[in-house]
């Protein structure tokens with residue numbers, strides 16, 4: 001019998017871990033009430049970044065959190081009223097997305113999944129463009145190259161390969177590690193905890209590690225992949241996996257916008273300067289349903305949701321700003337007013353979106369005309385025209 005070292009005892013099965021507690025490695029700067037925490041071994045490497053933030057930065061982060069939540073609520077309501085086909089809510093994940101999105105520079109490039117409305121917001125994607133996709137009047141919603149924000153990817157984990165390839169392309173374009181802050185760039189790849197179980201995810205990490213690609217892998221661990229809990233997907237938390245691919249992994253409190261911002265900024269700075277990839281696991285929770293097609297009461301308890309509701313990222317940031325004296329009631333009221341205006345704006349825009357022509361879905365498959373698609377288009381239009389003739393009779 002060969003002497004094989006088996007370390008089963010060092011692995012704590014996820015089922016036995018407390019999903020409401022990220023553990024001592026988790027980087028955190030404010031507690032549930034918004035009280036600024038002391039330095040710890042985990043947060044010390046990022047403390048300077050947080051301390052460099054101004055009160056104005058803090059207010060602006062709070063504003064993003066509130067507006068993004070309102071946009072999300074409006075998306076949910078519009079779907080319920082039949083105006084959208086589907087809506088994947090980000091409720092509870094605002095801090096993870098706003099912290100990550102704000103840490104990016106304009107020259108960086110993001111590859112999202114389908115729930116990254118908060119990152120989209122930070123990149124400058126108009127909320128109406130998100131709604132157009134979920135209303136089904138546009139195949140994509142925006143041009144990826146305009147704001148360096150790729151189209152949403154519904155196939156789980158697929159964007160990881162696109163992101164890694166793009167990051168390797170940046171290396172070859174010579175925009176990594178030149179020392180020119182305005183020029184050096186990095187890529188962010190977003191996925192969920194479920195995405196880490198995909199082959200694409202693992203393949204991309206192999207390539208990113210070996211190539212030392214300028215990539216930040218941002219896993220939003222919202223504890224559930226539709227109805228699958230973490231413990232059915234992995235034995236070690238996602239951040240610990242990075243080591244196996246040869247680069248650092250960090251777990252951050254995904255409901256603490258300051259912590260997410262600081263950790264992501266440090267990882268992006270490293271990537272841009274040629275120091276290679278980092279995997280960030282934002283430990284958070286999906287408070288709502290997976291999408292408007294899902295019923296989470298079938299697989300998770302109300303008690304679990306209640307515990308996470310207490311960890312609300314907006315409540316926490318508001319507590320921080322108030323305790324520090326950085327914001328007052330007039331400020332909070334003005335942000336709420338802005339949120340109301342945003343809601344009216346996106347609702348009106350959504351209801352007034354023009355119907356696309358029927359041939360458009362065929363025209364946007366290939367850049368150049370393709371004989372098979374052209375034939376399908378002609379057949380489809382003839383079929384549709386048949387209804388009009390029958391109606392006229």
Ligand SMILES: Cc1ncc(C[n+]2csc(CCOP(=O)(O)OP(=O)(O)O)c2C)c(N)n1
Nearest residue numbers: 115154155156192193194195222224225226
């Ligand atoms: C390749 C593939 N397999 C399965 C699905 C069906 N599916 C859609 S979302 C989802 C779960 C994704 O969970 P996670 O990565 O944790 O992201 P979250 O939705 O929680 O943000 C699954 C299995 C899919 N879209 N693509």
